[in-house]
Amino acid sequence: MKQCDLYVLSEEGWVLYSKFRASSLLKEHTIGWKLIHQHSSLPDSKAEAGWTILLLEKISEENLMLRDAVKRRTLELENKTRDLEIEAALDRVRNRSLTMHKSDELAETATVMFQQLKSLEVETYRQRDYALGKRR
DSSP states (O other): OEEEEEEEEETTEEEEEEEEEEEEEEEEETTEEEEEEEEEEOOOTTSOTTHHHHHHHHHHHHHHHHHHHHHHHHHHHHHHHHHHHHHHHHHHHHHHHHTOOSGGGHHHHHHHHHHHHHHTTOOOHHHHHHHTTOOO
16 A cells, blocks of 8 residues: 555646555566455545544444443343342242142242252252262
């Protein structure tokens, strides 16, 4: 890429002066070098000097801020979802215990509680002891 000055001379005289960027790709062939791609650009005449570069930096900075905000919000939503799962599990255990009328229904209530703990992937003492080879 080469940066240079561009001057345009027409029948009316010099009609344009601008900074100019040009890039060219050349490829060597058996008969010599061939131009395979050329690109040139002029800066935006309405923009202040360096403005486009600063704009890109600002966009990159905003993108990073947005990415961080999305990460924070995702974490908040995951935590809220977990809280709601726990609350629903507690309601199921509470409902079973409130419908209990006889002491022999306590085993059913305990089963519901252990099912809810398992669905929440909470390790109980019983599971930990069994994994360590301790049986009660």
